[in-house]
Amino acid sequence: MTAASLSAWRGPRRSTLxxxxxxxxxxxxxxxxxFPVYWLFMIAFKTPDEIFHAPPVWYPASxxxxxxxxxxxxxxxxxxxxxxxxxxxxxLVSMFLGTLCAYSLARFKTGGENLAVWIxxxxxxxxxxxxxxxxxxxxxxxxxxxxxxxxxLYTAFNLPYVIWMMRGYIEDVPIDLEQSxxxxxxxxxxxxxxxxxxxxxxxxxxxxxxxxxxxxNDFIFALVMTRSAVTTxxxxxxxxxxxxxxxxxxxxxxxxxxxxxxxxxxxALQRYLVRGISLGAVxx
Amino acid sequence: MTVVASATAPRPGLRLRLSEFSDRRFKYLVIAxxxxxxxxxxLFPLIYTLLVSVQNISMTEEDTSFHGLVQYAALFRDARLxxxxxxxxxxxxxxxxxxxxxxxxxxxxxxDRLPGRQIFVALLVLPIMIAPVVAGAxxxxxxxxxxxxxNQILGWFAGEPVTILWTINPHFVYPAILLAEIWxxxxxxxxxxxxxxxNIDQSLTESAEIDGASYWMVFRRIMLPAIWPVLMIAVLIRxxxxxxxxxxxxxxxxxxxxTMTETISIYTYDQxxxxxxxxxxxxxAFLVIVLLSIIVxxxxxxxxxxx
Numbered sequence: 001m002t003a004a005s006l007s008a009w010r011g012p013r014r015s016t017l018x019x020x021x022x023x024x025x026x027x028x029x030x031x032x033x034x035f036p037v038y039w040l041f042m043i044a045f046k047t048p049d050e051i052f053h054a055p056p057v058w059y060p061a062s063x064x065x066x067x068x069x070x071x072x073x074x075x076x077x078x079x080x081x082x083x084x085x086x087x088x089x090x091x092l093v094s095m096f097l098g099t100l101c102a103y104s105l106a107r108f109k110t111g112g113e114n115l116a117v118w119i120x121x122x123x124x125x126x127x128x129x130x131x132x133x134x135x136x137x138x139x140x141x142x143x144x145x146x147x148x149x150x151x152x153l154y155t156a157f158n159l160p161y162v163i164w165m166m167r168g169y170i171e172d173v174p175i176d177l178e179q180s181x182x183x184x185x186x187x188x189x190x191x192x193x194x195x196x197x198x199x200x201x202x203x204x205x206x207x208x209x210x211x212x213x214x215x216x217n218d219f220i221f222a223l224v225m226t227r228s229a230v231t232t233x234x235x236x237x238x239x240x241x242x243x244x245x246x247x248x249x250x251x252x253x254x255x256x257x258x259x260x261x262x263x264x265x266x267x268a269l270q271r272y273l274v275r276g277i278s279l280g281a282v283x284x
Numbered sequence: 285m286t287v288v289a290s291a292t293a294p295r296p297g298l299r300l301r302l303s304e305f306s307d308r309r310f311k312y313l314v315i316a317x318x319x320x321x322x323x324x325x326x327l328f329p330l331i332y333t334l335l336v337s338v339q340n341i342s343m344t345e346e347d348t349s350f351h352g353l354v355q356y357a358a359l360f361r362d363a364r365l366x367x368x369x370x371x372x373x374x375x376x377x378x379x380x381x382x383x384x385x386x387x388x389x390x391x392x393x394x395x396d397r398l399p400g401r402q403i404f405v406a407l408l409v410l411p412i413m414i415a416p417v418v419a420g421a422x423x424x425x426x427x428x429x430x431x432x433x434x435n436q437i438l439g440w441f442a443g444e445p446v447t448i449l450w451t452i453n454p455h456f457v458y459p460a461i462l463l464a465e466i467w468x469x470x471x472x473x474x475x476x477x478x479x480x481x482x483n484i485d486q487s488l489t490e491s492a493e494i495d496g497a498s499y500w501m502v503f504r505r506i507m508l509p510a511i512w513p514v515l516m517i518a519v520l521i522r523x524x525x526x527x528x529x530x531x532x533x534x535x536x537x538x539x540x541x542x543t544m545t546e547t548i549s550i551y552t553y554d555q556x557x558x559x560x561x562x563x564x565x566x567x568x569a570f571l572v573i574v575l576l577s578i579i580v581x582x583x584x585x586x587x588x589x590x591x
Contacts, residue, residue: 126528156325217415
């Protein structure tokens with residue numbers, strides 16, 4: 001047997017072994033990364049006896065929804081509604097204003113590259129540095145713990161992201177279509193509504209979901225700017241922390257209520273995930 | 285010359301000149317609302333911070349007269365402030381390379397054809413989308429000394445019950461924060477690097493392998509240079525996130541025990557919203573913005589040079 005045919009014979013078996021090894025590694029890695037999520041979700045379905053059992057119970061004996069029922073009975077679940085309303089409204093406003101601004105930046109090069117870089121740099125400022133003076137402003141204006149105060153806050157916080165991302169998506173659209181629409185007598189507004197928006201609708205959708213998630217997941221702004229009327233769900237989760245012991249079932253159930261919608265949204269977004277989280281730097 | 289120009293450009297009619305005129309208004313009209321809001325929430329705090337930081341407002345004082353740089357002088361004597369910066373840097377210095385390397389190893393694992401890869405990737409990126417404070421809360425439950433699974437699992441390996449107080453014991457608070465942080469953000473590094481690696485032209489790596497290059501050589505000479513720009517951007521994004529680390533620490537240790545895990549964000553929060561030391565907090569906030577600007581400018585410079 002020649003050396004060539006020997007390696008040809010050994011080849012497939014070695015690659016099969018390699019594939020199996022890679023599968024094993026992939027499964028182990030996935031289990032490690034998913035275990036915390038699994039644990040959190042399982043606690044939400046456990047009875048108090050199962051939660052406070054040493055050694056820990058790895059899965060609940062039966063699925064029961066008492067932990068969630070308590071949240072609705074105590075009206076704590078309202079905080080998820082607050083999150084939904086605030087994140088939803090701020091997403092709509094920032095998407096509308098941000099996309100218009102992005103169109104101007106992309107097509108007319110308004111302000112040149114400098115303006116665009118300044119806008120995205122606004123997102124890099126640490127929240128703690130701006131939340132403190134803003135808090136003083138909000139106290140003075142009486143905007144603390146109000147829906148519109150929170151919506152404006154998240155709109156401003158997300159605008160740089162929306163503008164930056166949508167500028168990239170709009171630049172990807174060939175300019176010819178717009179020009180022929182203009183020649184045909186469309187106004188700029190008509191071009192925007194009938195040509196640009198339909199062309200970038202997937203980008204619009206992906207950016208909107210990320211914008212929503214950023215507002216939905218924010219903790220520090222909500223911690224400072226809400227009291228009781230418009231508390232969002234991440235703040236509510238921390239209300240269940242105790243110095244000596246935690247309200248485990250409530251932490252888990254509330255976290256799950258708040259996390260599940262986001263996970264579903266992201267599952268639908270797989271294709272845009274890379275571009276969305278890398279600020280457009282990687283087109284995936 | 286003129287012939288070519290008139291052939292390619294649209295016919296110069298009255299309508300087009302009109303639209304050029306209205307475009308000039310249009311382009312400023314549509315950016316105005318967004319820029320105004322960004323200025324209100326972005327620039328106002330900066331100016332206001334500067335203003336308050338040269339006054340002397342605290343829980344007990346309401347002195348709005350000019351005090352010069354008294355607050356800034358106090359910054360230099362504030363050991364707790366510099367330690368909080370140090371804590372932030374320590375966490376970043378460990379978490380960032382760890383996330384980068386782990387993410388890279390995972391990306392290499394999933395780079396070659398692996399049936400079902402999409403499902404693995406979809407599951408692996410879930411931690412990124414969980415609210416950081418909820419991630420912290422999750423690890424708070426995982427780390428519980430009696431009812432949490434981590435001590436239990438460690439107990440299997442140790443062969444005896446393990447009862448580490450992860451969020452209280454000074455020896456374990458940093459590992460606890462780092463574990464939670466690395467768990468949540470390694471998938472970010474993984475996803476970006478996987479995307480970058482998959483964009484590399486396969487024929488490049490294949491021909492190198494045929495020429496007898498080892499895997500390490502292919503990685504070092506072809507893959508790494510190709511994904512370098514993405515690596516830099518990923519490091520910049522994560523570095524800035526780590527600089528403002530707040531949520532996970534708040535959920536796990538609140539900066540404790542004592543002030544041992546206090547990050548700059550936690551310390552600023554404490555000064556502003558627990559001690560109500562308004563002017564001093566403003567000075568800290570301004571320092572944070574200055575430090576951050578230096579980091580960002582240095583990083584962007586560096587990336588320009590590399591390019």
